[in-house]
Amino acid sequence: MVATKLVMNNQIPRxxxxxxxxxxxxxxxxxxxKVNGINVHLKHLAENLRRSEMIIWVTKRLISDEALGVNWEHLLEDITEQCLKPFHEETYRHLKRMHQIVAEQLKLLEHQKPEQLDDFGCEDFRTMHHFELTPEDQQNLKWAAAFHDLGxxxxxVSFWNTPxxxxxxxxxxxxxxxxxxYFLGEMLNVCQEVIALSVLHHYPNKGYPDNGIIAKLRPFLDQPKFQYMLKWLVTNDVYGGATDKRSYRDQIWTHEQVIQQTMPVEMARxxxxxxxFIQALKQSGQRVVCPA
Ligand SMILES: [Fe+2]
Ligand SMILES: [Fe+2]
Structure with missing residues (x-):
């Protein structure tokens, strides 16, 4: 199976x-x-990505300084289906659900501006400066939701499956x-905003050390609109993480438990x-918010 979907991005050689x-x-x-000095994480990532013939094919082209010839969205979708799904179906389902939640939230905002929504008792919601996201920003937010955990x-697999x-x-x-x-994104020439959202998706609530990669993405972190998008993604991710079934956790939280107990702790930063945004979706009757 060789890639046939040729589109505008990735037509230029690097x-x-x-x-x-x-x-x-x-x-x-x-x-x-054989790669001398490769760290164990990149080694596992490479082994998993080798499940996709398309990825091997475009990577060979990259090493030969040829254009990849396949758009990055299509490549990440292929990785999700060919590599992630057989590796860890729980993460696969999480990404599908995150994509759906963001898509439904954006659909909701087509008819209602954030400032018209109920604040559900979150006082800082009214004081937030809500940005107009361009169609490209919205699409990038959806892509980041769909792909942020490919790393x-x-x-x-035992790392995720340890009870x-x-x-x-x-x-x-x-x-x-x-x-x-970051490395997967650079390799496939993924849009920079999607790379930044994905790499930084734990940064606001976990406070990871400012390693070299975060320093590279610092210009994104300095943009108020980007911070807005990132925190939106992280809020959904915390919510999704708490309400998804996870092998390393025996408890499944209900929507109400997460909103009242988990979110205030996890979202401190x-x-x-x-x-x-989550509450409004729940109120609109979206099962994707709380499938249990
Ligand atoms: Fe994550
Ligand atoms: Fe996630």
Whole structure:
């Protein structure tokens, strides 16, 4: 099976040796080359990405300084179906649900401006400056919701399937799934805003250290509109994480429990101003918000 969907993006060749050294290592590993000094996370990611013939095909083109010839959205969709689904169906379902939730929220806002929504008791909602998102911003928010956790393939599947709560060591390791999206994104020439949203999706509520990758994305973090989009994504992600079924957690939280107990703790650094978007969706009867 070889890619046939040729579109506007990714028609321009790039110089492989100009890419980040870790992106080059990831690409070499995907092509089955022996890569000295590659870290264990990139190694797992490469092994999982090798499930897709299309990814191997475009990566070979990248290494040869040829245009990828396939748009990045199509490549990430292929990774989701061919690599993520067999690797960890729980994460696959989470991404599908996140995409649906954001799509439904944006649909809701086609008819109602944020300032017309009920604040559901979140006082800071009224004080938030609501931005007009361009159609491109909206599409990027949806793509980020659909793909932000693809970096979860940088661990062995046992990392996600270990029953019981995460250990302290596992919690520390978690940063890498977000960070490694950067190399995947650069390799496939993903839109920068989608890369930034995906890499930073734990940053506002977990406060990961400002490593080299976050420093590269600092200009995004300085933009108020980007912060708005990121916090929107993170709010949904916290909510989705708490209400999804997870093998490493024995409890499934209800919508009310999450809103009243989980969100105030998890969102301490983000603020609860985005919760009304979830509440409004719930009120509109969207089962995707709380499928249980
Ligand atoms: Fe994540
Ligand atoms: Fe997530």
């Amino acid at each position: 110089v492989f040796k100009n890419l980040d050294p870790e992106t080059q290592q990831l690409a070499q590993a995907i092509c089955g080359h 979860r393939m940088c661990y062995p 019981g709560r995460f250990s302290q060591k596992q919690r520390e390791q978690l940063e890498f799934h977000a960070r490694n999206f 983000v603020g609860l101003g985005w919760v009304p």
